[in-house]
Each structure stands twice: as structure tokens, then as C-alpha cells.
Amino acid sequence: MSLDTAMFDRLLHHIPQGARVLDLGCGNGDALLMLQEKKQVLGYGIDIELPNIQACIKRGLAVYHGDIDEGLQELGSNRFDYALLSQTLQQVRHPKRVLSEMLRVAQYGLITFPNFAHWKNRLQLITGITPVTPALPYQWYNTPNIRVITISDFIKMCQQEQIEANILRENGQFTPLNWTDNLLSEYGFFRIARKGQPS
Amino acid sequence: MVTSHLFTGFTQESPLPLDSGASLYPVAISYETFGTLSASKDNVILICHALTGNSHVSGSPQLPGWWDHLVGPQKAIDTNRFFVICSNVIGGCSGSTGPSSINPATGVPYGIQFPVITIGDMVRAQHALLTAMEIPSLHAVIGGSMGGMQALEWAAMYPTYVKSVVAIACTARLSPQALAFDSVGRHAILSDPNWNNGFYYGLDIQPNRGLAIARMIGHITYLSEESMRLKFGRNLQQRSDYGYDFSTEFQVESYLQYQGDKFVNRFDANSYLYLTKAVNYFDLHKKYGSLEIAFQESHAHFLIISISSDWLYPPHQSKELVSTLMKLNKWVSYANLESPYGHDAFLIKNDQLSELIGSFV
Numbered sequence: 001m002s003l004d005t006a007m008f009d010r011l012l013h014h015i016p017q018g019a020r021v022l023d024l025g026c027g028n029g030d031a032l033l034m035l036q037e038k039k040q041v042l043g044y045g046i047d048i049e050l051p052n053i054q055a056c057i058k059r060g061l062a063v064y065h066g067d068i069d070e071g072l073q074e075l076g077s078n079r080f081d082y083a084l085l086s087q088t089l090q091q092v093r094h095p096k097r098v099l100s101e102m103l104r105v106a107q108y109g110l111i112t113f114p115n116f117a118h119w120k121n122r123l124q125l126i127t128g129i130t131p132v133t134p135a136l137p138y139q140w141y142n143t144p145n146i147r148v149i150t151i152s153d154f155i156k157m158c159q160q161e162q163i164e165a166n167i168l169r170e171n172g173q174f175t176p177l178n179w180t181d182n183l184l185s186e187y188g189f190f191r192i193a194r195k196g197q198p199s
Numbered sequence: 200m201v202t203s204h205l206f207t208g209f210t211q212e213s214p215l216p217l218d219s220g221a222s223l224y225p226v227a228i229s230y231e232t233f234g235t236l237s238a239s240k241d242n243v244i245l246i247c248h249a250l251t252g253n254s255h256v257s258g259s260p261q262l263p264g265w266w267d268h269l270v271g272p273q274k275a276i277d278t279n280r281f282f283v284i285c286s287n288v289i290g291g292c293s294g295s296t297g298p299s300s301i302n303p304a305t306g307v308p309y310g311i312q313f314p315v316i317t318i319g320d321m322v323r324a325q326h327a328l329l330t331a332m333e334i335p336s337l338h339a340v341i342g343g344s345m346g347g348m349q350a351l352e353w354a355a356m357y358p359t360y361v362k363s364v365v366a367i368a369c370t371a372r373l374s375p376q377a378l379a380f381d382s383v384g385r386h387a388i389l390s391d392p393n394w395n396n397g398f399y400y401g402l403d404i405q406p407n408r409g410l411a412i413a414r415m416i417g418h419i420t421y422l423s424e425e426s427m428r429l430k431f432g433r434n435l436q437q438r439s440d441y442g443y444d445f446s447t448e449f450q451v452e453s454y455l456q457y458q459g460d461k462f463v464n465r466f467d468a469n470s471y472l473y474l475t476k477a478v479n480y481f482d483l484h485k486k487y488g489s490l491e492i493a494f495q496e497s498h499a500h501f502l503i504i505s506i507s508s509d510w511l512y513p514p515h516q517s518k519e520l521v522s523t524l525m526k527l528n529k530w531v532s533y534a535n536l537e538s539p540y541g542h543d544a545f546l547i548k549n550d551q552l553s554e555l556i557g558s559f560v
Binding site for chain 1: 522558
């Protein structure tokens with residue numbers, strides 16, 4: 001199952017009808033378009049690449065051309081129900097700020113990143129090479145990823161930042177971490193919220 | 200299919216009200232149309248020209264339009280599909296009523312007795328034209344620079360009439376730096392003895408020196424440091440070495456002088472005063488109390504485009520507009536075009552710009 005399919009399944013299960021959804025790093029708008037068609041969401045995208053912006057406008061999506069690493073100050077607080085951050089956290093310079101901004105503009109964040117502690121990565125590291133896998137398909141010299149993140153690391157940081165992080169399962173349910181997740185998951189799928197939010 | 204028209208409206212009994220409190224009659228608006236109006240009149244795009252532009256947005260090889268690469272059959276703004284209207288602004292000198300028009304009260308050109316007009320007044324006059332043409336709504340209003348200001352003002356003044364707005368290289372109000380450059384331009388005209396307090400029409404001597412200098416200053420603000428460096432460097436125009444005198448030596452000097460001299464043949468000094476003043480007074484925050492109030496009633500979809508190297512109306516001013524529209528939950532998209540050409544980039548052929556506008560409309 002491709003990451004997109006895995007993510008889209010989870011989004012479809014999880015995001016309620018008519019929700020207000022912000023997609024950070026929306027690419028060509030595939031996820032937003034899918035959510036608009038199937039869940040009638042009110043979508044908004046942000047992307048740093050102009051060709052992506054053009055593609056989204058062509059598809060009738062409203063988008064903002066900007067760098068999420070520089071903050072989301074153009075967006076008012078609590079504008080969205082969900083902020084999506086797919087396969088981008090490992091590429092941002094200020095992950096804490098990005099997460100905090102996500103939870104300022106939206107009630108929940110839905111996040112995916114490649115889990116560096118997946119057993120395939122561990123095996124490759126043991127042999128002395130930087131892991132190259134379908135989830136981490138780059139060589140060390142051409143990777144856009146500037147951080148390696150494991151599911152355990154992510155949870156730890158969220159605890160420090162008073163962020164509640166739950167694993168988003170394939171069926172759209174979210175559950176706390178269990179001991180196998182960090183070893184067996186190729187990707188981390190999380191729903192985050194400010195501590196004390198109703199679930 | 201391009202056709203030129205002249206609309207005349209407003210009378211002494213029912214003049215065009217102006218933001219200053221004054222009023223104006225009669226008001227002539229010269230405009231051009233491109234393409235064919237649909238039976239349901241729902242395919243109308245109004246294009247608003249910039250400070251020294253005119254209604255000739257699209258043309259022929261003999262008489263090119265200023266946005267030929269964007270407007271025409273099968274172009275981004277496709278005249279096979281849309282009925283495009285472009286009118287000359289009031290206050291200008293391209294056929295619509297302005298300071299060089301005859302003042303009905305005196306029988307001679309207005310000169311500086313012409314009332315000071317605003318971007319809002321330009322838009323009010325355009326609305327009168329479209330009403331006379333029995334156009335029920337605008338599919339889009341599009342403009343760059345001063346044209347973008349008109350597009351924004353359209354959304355604010357006629358919130359349900361406009362379905363979409365494209366504002367390029369634009370701002371909701373000028374920065375003090377931009378005001379300063381315009382002020383120096385006006386001073387150049389006002390201090391030209393041939394300006395003669397605005398009454399030079401029909402005289403042999405025109406305030407060409409002042410107007411040319413104003414244009415040179417303006418032109419600097421339309422370019423960027425990078426574009427000037429790439430285009431001229433420090434190259435000398437004719438000599439191989441410095442002449443140690445005060446003649447025009449550097450290519451950039453010669454270029455500006457050429458632009459200034461060319462400009463005086465097609466533009467009226469008083470119009471330059473009036474139009475820069477209109478741009479300087481443009482302030483949606485002040486006019487409506489806040490930018491939020493200006494746009495809160497608007498039903499339009501917005502596309503805001505800035506130019507990365509535009510230091511006259513820099514991208515952060517466009518972002519402020521976008522931010523406000525987002526807060527109001529308006530449908531708004533924003534793109535910042537990477538271009539080295541400065542403010543003027545909106546007039547230069549740019550595939551990304553065409554693609555964005557074409558996709559949006």
C-alpha cells in the first residue's frame with residue numbers, strides 16, 4: 001500500500017463531513033481534492049512551490065504560496081478543524097514552531113513522517129550504511145530530509161510541549177502508542193492536539 | 200474583434216459624485232472591447248490599466264496592446280470565451296475626461312481646476328459605464344499596480360457585482376517610500392516653469408522637462424537593482440572612457456532619458472499629477488475604517504499575485520491583503536512570482552503569470 005493510499009484511507013476515516021481542513025505542503029492538491037469530493041471539506045492549501053500553486057488553482061483549490069517554516073502568521077487562530085502535515089516534518093527547520101502553529105490555527109493536527117526506527121532502517125544501520133528504503137528513498141547526499149525522526153522521539157517531544165499525540169490507525173481510530181509501533185511502523189501517523197482538548 | 204467606443208454620461212443635474220465631495224459632469228469614458236458578449240452577459244472581464252496605461256490592452260502587430268501576451272484569442276484571458284472591456288481612467292489623457300478636457304463652466308481645458316479624483320472615483324465611473332452597457336455582473340476584474348487597486352476597490356464598492364478579482368503587484372495602500380517617489384515626480388512637474396500653473400494647453404511650450412524627470416523617477420521605481428545591473432551594468436553609452444563632464448554617459452542614464460523623452464509625447468503632465476495623487480490617496484484601511492470592513496461584504500474570489508523583486512509594492516503588502524481576506528473566510532489564493540524585473544514584471548511576458556491568471560479565470 002502506497003503512503004498516499006494509507007494516508008488517504010486514514011483521512012477519509014477520520015475527517016468528518018464538512019470539516020475545515022488546512023493542508024500544509026499541499027503539493028498538487030490531491031489530498032484536498034479527494035477530501036472536497038468525498039467529505040465536502042472546506043479546504044485550504046499552502047505550498048512553497050509555484051508549480052504546485054498553479055496546479056491547485058487550476059483544480060479550483062484556494063492556496064497560499066508560502067513557506068510553512070516561516071510560520072503561518074497570515075492565518076488567524078482556530079481557523080481550521082484539521083491541519084495536515086504529510087511527509088514534511090522531517091524537512092522543516094523549526095519543527096516545534098510548525099507544530100505549535102498548526103495547533104494555533106487548527107484544533108487537531110494530522111501528521112505523517114517516515115519512522116527512522118523501523119526495523120528495516122535498523123538492519124541497514126547495523127551493517128554500517130545509511131538506510132535507503134521506500135519510505136526513505138534518498139542517498140545521504142541528495143535527501144531533502146534534514147532530520148531523522150522516530151515514533152518514540154516524536155512522542156517524547158510532544159510530551160515536553162504539552163501536546164497530546166495519538167497514533168492514527170488504519171481504521172481511523174486513534175490510540176496511544178504500543179511497544180511495537182516504533183519497531184514495526186514504516187511511517188508515523190499521528191493526530192495531535194493541545195493537552196486538555198476534548199477527544 | 201477589437202472595437203473602440205466612447206460613453207458619455209452624467210449631467211449638471213446628476214453629476215458623478217467624487218470622494219473629495221466635489222462632482223464632475225459630463226464624464227466621457229473611452230473604452231475598447233475584445234471578444235463577444237454572451238447572450239446571458241455573464242462572460243465579462245474588466246481589465247483596469249495602470250498609471251500610464253490605456254484601454255488598448257490587446258491589439259494587432261501594427262498597434263500592439265500592453266498585455267498582448269495575456270489577452271487575446273486562446274490567450275490566458277481568452278477573448279474567444281470572454282468579453283473583455285478595458286476603459287481609460289478618468290483623470291487620464293487617453294480619451295476619458297481628465298484635466299485636458301474642456302471645462303463646461305469655462306469653455307477651456309480644466310487644467311488644475313479639474314477636481315482631484317481617487318481610485319474609488321475611477322471605479323464609480325467604470326460602474327456607470329457598465330450599467331449603461333447593461334452588464335449585470337462581472338465575471339472578473341483584473342489589474343496590475345494602479346489597475347489592481349481599482350480591482351480591489353471594485354470588490355469593496357460593489358461587493359456582489361464582482362465574481363472574481365485578480366490584483367497583481369498591488370497594495371491596499373502605498374508605503375511612505377512609494378509616496379515619497381511620487382511626490383518627487385510631482386515636484387519635478389510643478390517646478391517646471393512651463394507648467395504655468397497647469398495652464399499650458401494650446402501653448403507652444405509644454406512642461407516637458409518636468410514630466411520627463413517625473414517619468415525617469417517613476418521608471419527607477421518600476422525596475423529592480425538586479426534588472427538594472429543585468430541590463431546596463433556600469434556600461435557607457437557611447438564613449439569608451441569617462442568624459443569628465445556632465446553629459447549623459449552611463450547606459451542607465453541614457454535609457455532613463457530616452458524613457459522620459461518618449462513619455463512626454465504621449466502623456467499629459469497634469470494627468471500625471473492627478474493620477475499619482477489618486478494612487479497616493481488610495482488607502483482601503485482609511486476609507487473603510489479597516490481592511491476587514493472593506494472586504495467583509497464581498498462575494499468575490501480573489502487571486503493576489505506579488506512579484507518577488509517588487510520593492511515599490513513589496514510582497515508583504517500583498518500578503519497583508521491575503522491575510523485579511525483569509526480572516527474573513529474569503530476564497531483567496533496567493534502566489535509570489537519569482538522575477539528579477541521589479542514592479543514592471545506584471546507587464547512583461549511571463550508564462551507563470553499567464554498560467555496563474557488563465558487557470559483562475
